[in-house]
């Protein structure tokens with residue numbers, strides 16, 4: 360049977376209202392890629408898979424939740440959607456709104472959005488507004504304005520976002536024939552970790568699959584769930600998780616706790632190091648925030664707080680590397696220039 364998107368495939372597992380009118384870009388169905396070279400780099404014997412969410416239509420997992428949220432909005436003839444975004448939500452909302460013939464407005468923190476994300480939002484036709492403030496300020500603003508005017512909020516506070524994002528957990532179980540032993544995942548506003556846990560629990564009840572241990576990972580400069588209090592001025596190169604006051608923080612802590620896992624933090628250097636290892640050892644290039652889960656797993660493995668031996672582990676890699684090309688090219692300078700002849704080429708490559 361042809362693949363017709365997530366709502367077609369998993370609709371019976373999603374709590375969406377009757378009026379929902381499917382708006383799909385055939386999102387989801389992303390590959391679960393074995394990563395044996397990276398597992399070897401860890402120095403222990405275990406099975407590692409990358410759930411490569413950068414291969415969604417707009418380059419991040421946000422499309423899973425957005426197909427649900429925009430389909431619900433379109434079904435009740437909402438004319439405008441709005442979101443606060445560090446970039447990927449903006450691009451995704453703009454794309455699905457375009458397809459539904461709905462206006463989209465996105466609020467982004469000034470100067471802190473990666474090139475590929477901003478370009479996406481503009482290309483899909485969103486009205487882009489910069490806030491002289493943080494993501495958390497922008498989120499407060501869109502919540503207030505959507506309470507005041509008939510504008511549909513599509514941040515992950517929207518329950519349909521969570522419904523849609525559960526599908527990644529379903530796909531992992533369907534591919535492996537069971538849930539993994541461990542799932543590691545980046546945590547920003549905490550909608551995604553909440554969704555995975557809900558999805559795994561639902562499949563556990565419906566299909567008897569096991570429940571994985573969830574390891575959630577934040578960036579050290581934006582780690583409110585590790586510190587136990589909001590962070591006023593979050594800072595990290597991993598802009599997608601540069602969030603100081605996660606909307607679903609409580610649920611994230613609950614998910615980690617109930618699953619027997621935890622939420623930890625990694626430094627920007629640890630994130631960049633893992634981004635390089637994943638690209639160099641496996642040919643999978645993801646944006647910095649996307650490797651936070653893997654970087655956290657590596658850190659816990661190295662300092663002995665977690666032993667992956669013999670386990671099946673899935674690392675969720677949330678967005679494509681092309682979203683944030685500057686982070687790579689910035690450190691590289693310019694490629695070497697040579698004369699246009701074989702002798703010059705031989706000199707530099709042999």
Ligand SMILES: *Cc1c(COP(=O)(O)O)cnc(C)c1O
Pocket residue numbers: 419420421447448515545546547548549550551552599600646648649677678679
């Ligand atoms: C949104 C996003 C995250 C964080 O997800 P939350 O649901 O906010 O925790 C991580 N990585 C990427 C690439 C994202 O776009």
